Amino acid sequence: MTETPLKVALVALNQPGYQSLALGYLRAFAESQDKLRKRVAFQTLDLTTEVDACWVAYRILRMEPDVVGFSVSCWNAQAVYAACAILRDARPETVIVLGGPEVGPQAEDVLRAHPSVDIVVRGEGEVTFAELLQVLVSGKRAWLCPGVTARNGEEIVSAPDRPLVDDLDTLPSPYLSGVLIPNKNLSYIETFRGCPHRCSYCFEAKGTTRIRSFSQDRVRAEIDAVATAPGVSTFSFVDSVFNLTPDRLGWLADALAPHARRGVHAHTVEVDMERIGPAEAAELQRAGVVSVETGPQTIGAEALHTSHRSFDAERFVAGVQALKDVGISVECDLIIGLPGDDAFDVIGGLRWLLNVDPGVIQSSTLRVLPGTDLSARSEEVGLLYGAGSEHEVIQTPGISFEDMRRLEVMAAALQRGYRARL
Amino acid sequence: MLRFVDIMLGAGGTLGCRRCQESSSESLRNASEIIADLRDAVGAWDNSPGPNISLTGAEPFHHPSIAEIVASCVEMGAQRIRLDSDSSALGSPDTAKSVIAGGVRHLQFTLLGSVASIHDSLCETPGAFENTIRGVKTFAESANEADIPVQVSVSVPVCRHNLHDIPSIVTTAAKAGASLVRIALVDGRLQLPTAAPWIGAACDTGIVNATWVEVEGMPFGPASGWELHLASIYRPVVGAKTAVCEPCALNDVCGGATWGAGDSVVAAFHVPADADAFASRVHRGFEPPAGAHD
Numbered sequence A: 001m002t003e004t005p006l007k008v009a010l011v012a013l014n015q016p017g018y019q020s021l022a023l024g025y026l027r028a029f030a031e032s033q034d035k036l037r038k039r040v041a042f043q044t045l046d047l048t049t050e051v052d053a054c055w056v057a058y059r060i061l062r063m064e065p066d067v068v069g070f071s072v073s074c075w076n077a078q079a080v081y082a083a084c085a086i087l088r089d090a091r092p093e094t095v096i097v098l099g100g101p102e103v104g105p106q107a108e109d110v111l112r113a114h115p116s117v118d119i120v121v122r123g124e125g126e127v128t129f130a131e132l133l134q135v136l137v138s139g140k141r142a143w144l145c146p147g148v149t150a151r152n153g154e155e156i157v158s159a160p161d162r163p164l165v166d167d168l169d170t171l172p173s174p175y176l177s178g179v180l181i182p183n184k185n186l187s188y189i190e191t192f193r194g195c196p197h198r199c200s201y202c203f204e205a206k207g208t209t210r211i212r213s214f215s216q217d218r219v220r221a222e223i224d225a226v227a228t229a230p231g232v233s234t235f236s237f238v239d240s241v242f243n244l245t246p247d248r249l250g251w252l253a254d255a256l257a258p259h260a261r262r263g264v265h266a267h268t269v270e271v272d273m274e275r276i277g278p279a280e281a282a283e284l285q286r287a288g289v290v291s292v293e294t295g296p297q298t299i300g301a302e303a304l305h306t307s308h309r310s311f312d313a314e315r316f317v318a319g320v321q322a323l324k325d326v327g328i329s330v331e332c333d334l335i336i337g338l339p340g341d342d343a344f345d346v347i348g349g350l351r352w353l354l355n356v357d358p359g360v361i362q363s364s365t366l367r368v369l370p371g372t373d374l375s376a377r378s379e380e381v382g383l384l385y386g387a388g389s390e391h392e393v394i395q396t397p398g399i400s401f402e403d404m405r406r407l408e409v410m411a412a413a414l415q416r417g418y419r420a421r422l
Numbered sequence B: 001m002l003r004f005v006d007i008m009l010g011a012g013g014t015l016g017c018r019r020c021q022e023s024s025s026e027s028l029r030n031a032s033e034i035i036a037d038l039r040d041a042v043g044a045w046d047n048s049p050g051p052n053i054s055l056t057g058a059e060p061f062h063h064p065s066i067a068e069i070v071a072s073c074v075e076m077g078a079q080r081i082r083l084d085s086d087s088s089a090l091g092s093p094d095t096a097k098s099v100i101a102g103g104v105r106h107l108q109f110t111l112l113g114s115v116a117s118i119h120d121s122l123c124e125t126p127g128a129f130e131n132t133i134r135g136v137k138t139f140a141e142s143a144n145e146a147d148i149p150v151q152v153s154v155s156v157p158v159c160r161h162n163l164h165d166i167p168s169i170v171t172t173a174a175k176a177g178a179s180l181v182r183i184a185l186v187d188g189r190l191q192l193p194t195a196a197p198w199i200g201a202a203c204d205t206g207i208v209n210a211t212w213v214e215v216e217g218m219p220f221g222p223a224s225g226w227e228l229h230l231a232s233i234y235r236p237v238v239g240a241k242t243a244v245c246e247p248c249a250l251n252d253v254c255g256g257a258t259w260g261a262g263d264s265v266v267a268a269f270h271v272p273a274d275a276d277a278f279a280s281r282v283h284r285g286f287e288p289p290a291g292a293h294d
Helices: A021-031 A053-061 A077-090 A104-113 A126-137 A216-227 A246-261 A278-286 A301-306 A313-325 A343-356 A401-419 B031-043 B066-075 B093-102 B116-123 B128-145 B163-175 B192-208 B263-267 B275-284
Strands: A006-014 A040-048 A067-071 A095-099 A119-121 A148-152 A155-158 A234-237 A291-297 A329-336 A359-365 A393-395 B005-008 B052-056 B080-084 B106-110 B151-158 B180-185 B212-216
Touching (some): A006 A053, A006 A077, A006 A126, A021 A040, A040 A053, A053 A077, A095 A126, A104 A119, A104 A148, A104 A155, A119 A126, A216 A246, A246 A278, A278 A313, A291 A313, A313 A343, A329 A401, A343 A359, A343 A401, A343 B275, A401 B151, A401 B180, A401 B192, A401 B212, B005 B031, B031 B052, B031 B066, B052 B066, B093 B128, B106 B128, B151 B163, B163 B180, B163 B192, B180 B192, B192 B212
Parallel strands (some): A006 A040, A006 A067, A095 A119, A291 A329, B005 B052, B052 B080, B080 B106, B106 B151, B151 B180, B180 B212
Antiparallel strands (some): A119 A148, A148 A155
């Protein structure tokens, strides 16, 4: 008699037009596992945060899944929780699993606050999720699986953390495995995990500056797959620092250049601006990079110190100029509300960036994200932020609630005026 | 912070309260003079983002050579071109589209009142309000259709006759698509301590409507609690201060009182207790980061 496979729905609520790279990795790895072959069947559902929770639930329930896995970030968490609540009522037997940066660092709190959720996968999800599915298939207890936090009756239990994957090439490519079809101009490639910086507001480094890379061959193959997909004329990278080392930038440019010559470009790659000179700018141009995104996030000395960020104004300006000289568009980001900044530091940052004249200036209000250094030190540095999943800062010791709102509106008007140009 | 240089198309075309000032007939300069001014302005532009040109002083659409003047701005390398216009000519979609295609990215119009009955009465031009709002909306819609970023801003000259209406004017401006409202106190006889709550309310109205309100002609004293709205925070005021204020700790960061304000108005001010510290913070907002070459 044939065993009925466990039906798994992987669901992401994205920004319009995007598909979840994270779920692509999860599915590609799980499908590569012999122990799950023919025992688990996957369907991926990429919806948007604009879809009403009732319709998200409707789409999922039509699949009659045994397990639903959601990828959760701060910007879609409320929508996910709302859908979970409906799913729990409508189909109580379905196991609801959450993972992602919003829930992993606060797994027990999430389970306490959301009775509809059964399990949270913490940290890097591929291996843990696949192992969790094996556990569910075999009817064992989920909370024994490393990297998982789950319910054991009324109790919430966290199994030990799972170590990070040492060799990233053991994770099959979502693109090369056919799990993800490159999306017209909205696809992302990952060439390494981690970040060399430890900015206190960012979750990218996850507490370590260790960098783990995919092999050059793997990255080249992914670039070729995405860049030659029908309808793709531009794509991007999720890497925290695209110009991580000169050597790395060189081979990435080698891989990208043939596609650039065909008119397929990379957009909005994140760079360390202080490490860009004419040579690096030329490499980015050769790679077909048309736009980059960078800091400085703040120029206030105290906020830079509190945020564990370094900043060299002179080299930053030289980097922007080098990129502008080769026609690469630069977006500079500022964060409003970093501890240590007052309103005049923010205004000073905007004024200085205007004079740097990068092309695009984008400000955003600080979010105190779970698992970050700032989240751990929020009381110490006096940050007040929203209790909900948006985590947006309400006020800081240097900036009152009212001035925070004033700075947001002022900066938005300034950015609009700056962008309105020939 | 985004600097524009005014190029005068003429004189006498500025919309204002006719109860405060007599109407003057509009005179237009000839195009060659204007283009010479443009050339000087572009040539003298510093290293701030730009050159940014504001065509003002007379109604741009009354000038027979406005298309040529805008084209000259583009040819000389202007990054941002702003028309200071009553916008009534932009009610025609064809005109709005051609103005945007010609290179205009900023439109500033003047509102004296939040509704037609007040605005038209103060400028003594029946129909002016509706024509202006129609033109502004058509401009914004045309830019949106062409996916071209533009900025609409509103100038509000404040006098005794419209002071109580300025919070509503901000709402009207926001509804018309403005992201920036410039309130300028132009009436020296306004009792500023009395006016301050209305101006503060206008600023707050802007915040809840996501429209930034910037105030000129208001010293820091009566603006306590909403100083971030004062233009002096964003533009250096050294040498621009009117003579009526006594020197104080805020002397080189405060824009001072409205031109024409009397001693009695100034006497009602108080210098904030933490003026020195505040002045030092304002200064910091103008300083480049350590290591930067200004």
